[in-house]
Amino acid sequence: MSRSKIIALIIGVVIVVSLIVLFFGQEIVPPHPRVAIITLTGPIQGSDGGLPFPDTAITPELVRGLLEQAEGDRSIKAVVLRIDSPGGMIAASQEIGDMIKEFEKPIVVSMGDQVTSGGYYISAHADMIIAQAGTITGSIGVIFTHLNVDGLLEKLGIEMETVTGGEHKDMFVTPLTPERRYLIQRITDAAHDQFIHTVAEGRDLPISEVRELATGELFIGRQALELGLVDRLGGRQVAINVAAELAGIQEWVVIELAPPVPSLFDLFLGGGSILREMAIARLLGDEITLLRTLLKTYSLPRY
Template structure:
């Protein structure tokens, strides 16, 4: 007799747990969050928006969708003028890694230029709007010189360095011809990496890509004529194509990365830091950039 109330309580607890589990699973599914349970075949959409400062969140989303058995294909929704060389190359590598597991389609929004094009290049197919701004295959590095300004206000800088080129790119002295030669050599090497990535990703001859890789921009229609884009269409067209490549019957359901929900205080602090950092980087970009500056 004493065991019966315990068993009933255990059964009740188990039933409540099961109901809550199913509710959480259903809500997550309706909200488009990837789950470890394949509740229907879906296409995962990974947004890549704004200047590419970091690859961490984007690659995290790509990896989760790649490992989710219910996600049969991935669409990269790109609306970006590009950004840092390192992050762009890291996303490129993650896309290539994913191609061995499931199809990837790139969908270009308003802008998918420079690094924004770089991350799209390895996809199985690239779809752009006719008026999408894309291309801008090239590398840029900027330096601002404050020497004249400092002299006007009476400030002098003393530099102690371990080698002749340790202060390469210094804003407080003129750029020498040797400085320019070193930097140009660096730019040329990274540009060659960009050209090679596009040639491999698009299965194009290196010489053909070189002819297009002078930094110019293209409309989506021009890019398709040049072989940089496969088709013209919108995001829905890209999702349908991804579903077709994955063998999904009918119109596929889409799933997006789950938004982070940090605590309010943490969110405000992190958002302030992020915006300050982005503002400083936009005003004074540091390092090599796969970036179209017309945005």
């Protein structure tokens, strides 16, 4: 056999063996344990409205994708959620909270500057919460801002007449009557109660104790530690160490799990994309765009 043939044969064998190792490598050689960092920043919303800046909102879809990625990767032994959020929509917070509760690997929250309200709600089911001494957290409460946009509508020359099937179908869009205020208060109280139960369950605290804290009050990290709302003070590195400890690993590699890259269509023309928003603003004008934003932002009670 000539020298060239021997070299070609060796190269061929190396390539084939490499492909086999790539296919079955994880079964043959267990991968090095990893701790994944997932960064969640911004308000909590049902869907993101900020492309091409998809990480400006925390959505159930975003969190689901990242947690599924972490759960599906056998080398990832624990997850650190690096959160910075003022809170947001109730159902979206609950959906994300449930995902964290059901996540099967150790999961540790590392709080950034502000993790309040819905941000705290989604943190409550983590195995551990680490905050900085100066992190602003708490705000366990519900807020509903009723907007009276009559003045803006009048300015825009828009007259609305509403026909409803059901006495209170328009309860969120007309000036509040005492009766409707009571109905909205009832919804708000129910959502507040759900928040309290979640914190009590997630943090293993008596409901009566959480109820005393759940005044909507803000706490600084050190206070939150004393009140049992967080487990330890520290930053990202402390959270990584705690996560690794919970996973029972001595050595690990840290990786960042990034949100998925939006498709070109989503980037330029999808819902919430900057081009689409610019086009809407140009078509509707500034004032109607403001009205649209107000109604979208303040139409429902929020954590």
